[in-house]
Amino acid sequence: MAFYIARRLVWTLVVVACVLAITYAVFFLLPAGDPALRFAGKSPTPAELQQIHVRLGLDKPWYVQFAKFSKNFFIDSDA
Secondary structure, X not given: OHHHHHHHHHHHHHHHHHHHHHHHXXXXXXXXXXXXXXXXXXXXXXXXXXXXXXXXXXOOOHHHHHHHHHXXXXXXXXX
16 A cells, blocks of 8 residues: 555656646747747847846756746745
8 A cells, every 4th residue: 555655656746747847848948039028028128138037047047947947836935
C-alpha cells in the first residue's frame, strides 16, 4: 500500500511539472515577438522596454524565469 501511495505521489509531481512547463511555454516562449512590447503600450522608448525587461525578469535566462514562474505558482508572492 505504501508503494502505491509513493508511486501516485511521484506521478502527481511529474504531472504538475509537465503542466507547469506547458503553461510556461504557451505564455512565455511561443508568442512571437518581444513580450515586453505587449506591456509597453503603443510606442515605447528603448529605455521603457529595458525597464520592463528588468521588472518582468525577461533579462534573465529562460530557466531562471521558469523557476520564478514555478515558485509563484506554489507560493503567493503578494502575501
